[in-house]
Amino acid sequence: MFKQLLPNVNWSNMWEATVETIYMSFIAVVITFILGIFLGLVLYLTDKDNLWENRMIHAITAAFVNIFRSIPFIILIILLIPFTTFLVGTMLGPSAALPALVIGAAPFYARMVEIGLREVDKGVIEAAQSMGANQWQIIFKVLLPESMPALVSGITVTSIALVSYTAMAGVIGAGGLGDLAFREGYQRNNPDVTFVATIAILIIVFILQWIGDFITHKTDKR
Amino acid sequence: MIHLQQLSKIFRTKKDEITAVDNVDLSIREGEIFGIIGYSGAGKSTLIRLLNMLERPTIGEVIVAGKEMSTLRGKPLREARQNIGMVFQHFNLLWSRTVFENISFPLEIARVPKAERTKRVNELMELVGLSERANAYPSELSGGQKQRVGIARALANDPKVLLCDEATSALDPKTTDSILDLLVDINQKFGLTIVLITHEMYVIRKICHRVAVMEDGKIVEQGDVLDVFRQPKKQITKEFVKQMAEQEETLDTVVPLLKDHPSGPIVKLMFLGEGAEEPVITHLIRQCGVSVNILQGKISRTKDGSYGTLFVQLQGNTSHIEQALAFLRENNVEAEVLTDV
Ligand SMILES: Nc1ncnc2c1ncn2[C@@H]1O[C@H](COP(=O)(O)OP(=O)(O)O)[C@@H](O)[C@H]1O
Ligand SMILES: [Mg+2]
Numbered sequence A: 001m002f003k004q005l006l007p008n009v010n011w012s013n014m015w016e017a018t019v020e021t022i023y024m025s026f027i028a029v030v031i032t033f034i035l036g037i038f039l040g041l042v043l044y045l046t047d048k049d050n051l052w053e054n055r056m057i058h059a060i061t062a063a064f065v066n067i068f069r070s071i072p073f074i075i076l077i078i079l080l081i082p083f084t085t086f087l088v089g090t091m092l093g094p095s096a097a098l099p100a101l102v103i104g105a106a107p108f109y110a111r112m113v114e115i116g117l118r119e120v121d122k123g124v125i126e127a128a129q130s131m132g133a134n135q136w137q138i139i140f141k142v143l144l145p146e147s148m149p150a151l152v153s154g155i156t157v158t159s160i161a162l163v164s165y166t167a168m169a170g171v172i173g174a175g176g177l178g179d180l181a182f183r184e185g186y187q188r189n190n191p192d193v194t195f196v197a198t199i200a201i202l203i204i205v206f207i208l209q210w211i212g213d214f215i216t217h218k219t220d221k222r
Numbered sequence B: 001m002i003h004l005q006q007l008s009k010i011f012r013t014k015k016d017e018i019t020a021v022d023n024v025d026l027s028i029r030e031g032e033i034f035g036i037i038g039y040s041g042a043g044k045s046t047l048i049r050l051l052n053m054l055e056r057p058t059i060g061e062v063i064v065a066g067k068e069m070s071t072l073r074g075k076p077l078r079e080a081r082q083n084i085g086m087v088f089q090h091f092n093l094l095w096s097r098t099v100f101e102n103i104s105f106p107l108e109i110a111r112v113p114k115a116e117r118t119k120r121v122n123e124l125m126e127l128v129g130l131s132e133r134a135n136a137y138p139s140e141l142s143g144g145q146k147q148r149v150g151i152a153r154a155l156a157n158d159p160k161v162l163l164c165d166e167a168t169s170a171l172d173p174k175t176t177d178s179i180l181d182l183l184v185d186i187n188q189k190f191g192l193t194i195v196l197i198t199h200e201m202y203v204i205r206k207i208c209h210r211v212a213v214m215e216d217g218k219i220v221e222q223g224d225v226l227d228v229f230r231q232p233k234k235q236i237t238k239e240f241v242k243q244m245a246e247q248e249e250t251l252d253t254v255v256p257l258l259k260d261h262p263s264g265p266i267v268k269l270m271f272l273g274e275g276a277e278e279p280v281i282t283h284l285i286r287q288c289g290v291s292v293n294i295l296q297g298k299i300s301r302t303k304d305g306s307y308g309t310l311f312v313q314l315q316g317n318t319s320h321i322e323q324a325l326a327f328l329r330e331n332n333v334e335a336e337v338l339t340d341v
Helices: A011-045 A055-070 A073-079 A081-088 A094-118 A122-130 A135-146 A148-174 A177-187 A191-219 B044-051 B074-081 B099-109 B114-127 B143-155 B173-190 B201-207 B225-230 B235-245 B248-260 B277-288 B318-330
Strands: B002-012 B017-028 B033-037 B059-064 B084-087 B161-165 B193-198 B210-215 B218-224 B266-272 B291-302 B305-315 B334-337
Touching (some): A011 A055, A011 A094, A011 A135, A011 A177, A055 A094, A073 A081, A081 A094, A135 B099, A148 A191, A177 A191, B002 B044, B017 B044, B033 B044, B033 B173, B033 B201, B044 B161, B044 B193, B143 B173, B161 B173, B193 B201, B201 B225, B210 B225, B210 B235, B266 B291, B266 B318, B318 B334
Parallel strands (some): B084 B161
Antiparallel strands (some): B002 B017, B002 B059, B266 B305
């Protein structure tokens, strides 16, 4: 039945592209999560009246975040070609998409992390200080756990954005569902391929959203 | 236990300078419950936060448990802080942790081994009466229960001093009483020195041994609670005492009574903690030959005796009434004749 409705779909290619998309997204989400939390912490902690108050570092980090957050992703990929070639050694294949994906998404997520951290009750931080907590204990035992629902819902939104970034990265030869939809579907005029690739992306996005909502809900004891 | 010397804290903002704590000298003894009362903005919170260096002094000395706190930084300061528990008005619990985990938190910070932590947390939950709620999250607790967790947490590392910043101000009167009882209990059981801040005279009255009255960053009056109560010197102290002893509405309702009872002066008696009110009234009737007609009043009992206001009408001849008023004053009851109200 599929054969008649979707005559041009090569299922093994489709599956391979799906795996590539999942691979790119997954690695990018993991690195973005770590880097975004790091940048978000720096933004938050160096802000006025906070633990590491430091105008200079705050301004530099904020500028970096704002610039990379504002560059359209497709342009970012092109700008990063020399950097990626240097880092990965090639501009082809899923791994070549990773630098651009992370650099595009981490600043975006860092801002969400910063907002989440700002929501943490100052009184609770003070209570921890009054007990003799050091900076690391405040970060790992207070700031991060107390902002966890915001961190999780932020990474959910970011990971969905990352899936659509992978589709764009496909255009420069990174592979994945976006690449397949563009080359096999659009350029060779096989709308059924585009259609199936779209469905596959939607399924990935729905699953991500569902997992994210579930964890956010689980961690939120407020 | 605590010595403050010429302690000042000045906040510099862009526009101006605020002297939140102004040249304060204060000594708090080991094992006492010391109250600091003042209106909002008086500098009470700043003062108590200077005790554990949540604020650093602009000038002056802060000595807690033999340590000069303002010279400490880094690790020595963090260790000194573990000897000073703090309880907050808004509890400041971690919402992401259960009751058990919240109480365990300061022990984790002090790197107490797991087995010992569990044992200690169980003891503390027992102490504050929350053993049944070990796995509840703060959002599932009442205000009073949250404050019990706050107190248990503050006691976890066996501190020598407990600081309470408006610990009962967010609670209803009944819960306030139960928390105050818990503080007295802890004070007696462990000989813990407690410094508490409040804007309610009731709290001072109920559990404090000594009190300092704070206004505009300065301590304007201090001493034993009873003395300060009986002989308030400063206007602000009088206001606090009044807030306590006088029931405004009672006074209003007494005025109409004057018309119904024309046959003798109406007297307002203020009991400020000297013994109980019954023996005084009984003696008044027996010794002075007056009859006492109780009109209205509110008397509360605390650890030091009764306090409150009683409106009575004295009936008898003029010399007996004079005698009665003299007798009352001798017995440290303030008597004010109100007939001309
Ligand atoms: N961090 C701060 N920066 C500037 N002013 C402050 C700060 N903390 C307190 N103040 C000021 O110090 C004064 C005393 O405040 P506070 O100690 O909180 O009083 P209280 O606890 O008695 O209500 C107030 O005028 C308040 O505005
Ligand atoms: Mg205050």
